[in-house]
Amino acid sequence: MLLLHVSDTHLGANKPSKLKEREVDFYDAFNEVMEIAIREHVDAVIHAGDFFDEPKPTPQVYLYAYRALRKLKEHGIDFLVIAGQHDQPRASQLPPLRVLGEMGLLKLLAQDYPETHIVKIRGEELGIVAIPYISPVKIEEYLKNIRVPDTNKRILIAHLLLKELSIPSAHASLAELSADKYNYVALGDYHLRYETLYRGVPIAYTGSTEALDVLEALSDKYTALVDLSNREVRVNWVKLSSPRKWIRIEARNFKDFFDNISKIVFEKYSKPPILYVTLKGKQSDLEIRRVRDYVNNMISEKKILIGRVEVEKEEESGVVTKSVLFEGTSSFTSTLDQVVYSVLGDKEIAEIVLTLLKSSENREDVKLIVNRILEDERIVNKIRRLVSTR
C-alpha cells in the first residue's frame, strides 16, 4: 500500500502582497502534488489539514480544488483529509471540506473532534485515527478517548504541533499521542518539513506546499511517499519544483547588495522570484536610494515578481527594529487592497478604509470602526492631512 502524504496546501492564499499570481502559485503546488500521486500510482492521498486557507473559500478556490481533485478521482485515487484550523468555520457555518465531501471528491475523516476509521483501499484495510485541529487547552481530554483500530495496518493523521518541536503553544508529545501504536504518523500544522522516528515509527510533517512567508521559503517544499507494503515502512521525499523561489539578501550597503545580487542567475527560475532585501546598520539616504532604484529596475524588467527593501536598525537600547522602505510588484493584476493603497498612499489609513469597505454590509461593524477612528486623534489628524493635500 503506497500513500502520498501532504498537508497545509492553503488553497486560496495569496501571500505576500495579495497578488493573483501568488494565489495561482498555491494552486500550482497542489496540482504538482496531485500529478505526483498519479505518476507514482499511489493508492490514496492523505492530507493532514489546512486544505483551504480560509473557512469561507471564494468560488474560484472551489473551482481549482474541484478540478485538481476530479483528476485524482478519474485515476481512482482516494483523497482522505482532516480539518486544520483554517478549514474550521464558526460553529454555525458549513465546513468547506464537507461541501467537497458531499460532491464525492474526498473523504473527510475528521472535522471537529478525533475519529477512528477503517478504510478499504484497493481491497486492503487501513485503520486510521484522525485528529483535526483542536485547541491545545482541550486536546488532552480528547486524547484520553482515542480508540486505536485493531487492523493490520494503522496510521495516525493529526493537525497539531508536537512538543518535540520545542515551539510555543504545542499540543502534545509523541508519547501522549501513543505514536508507537501506529505504522506511520502523518502530521500537519507545522509549515516546515520535519522527520523523526519514535520507537521505530516514522513521524513526519511534510510542511506547507507553498511558502506563506519568507521564513517558510528558506527551505525547499516536499511531499512524502509512504510505502506501507512491508513491515518496515519506507518514506520517500519528493521535492516540489513549482513553488516560487524567494531570495533574501542582507547587506550593509549598496556595494554589498550589488555583489550578492550579481551572483544570482535569474534565468534559471521558472517563475520570477520574490526578493527581500534587508539593509543592516546605519544607512545614508544615498545608499538606500541606490538599492531601491536597483530593485525597482528589476521589477520593471520583470526579473522579480515582488521586490521589498527594509532597513534593520539597532537602537541604543539594543532593540532591533525593522521598517519596510519600499515594496513593489511587476504584477499586472491589482487587487482592491492595492488600488486603495495607491490612491491613499498611507498603509494605515488604507487598512481602515478597506475594513470599512469589506464590512459595509454590517451596520454595527461600521459604527464601531468609525467610532474608534474618531476617538484616535492621531488617525484623525492623519486623515485631515491626507484631505488637505488633495
Ligand SMILES: [Mn+2]
Ligand atoms: Mn497551516
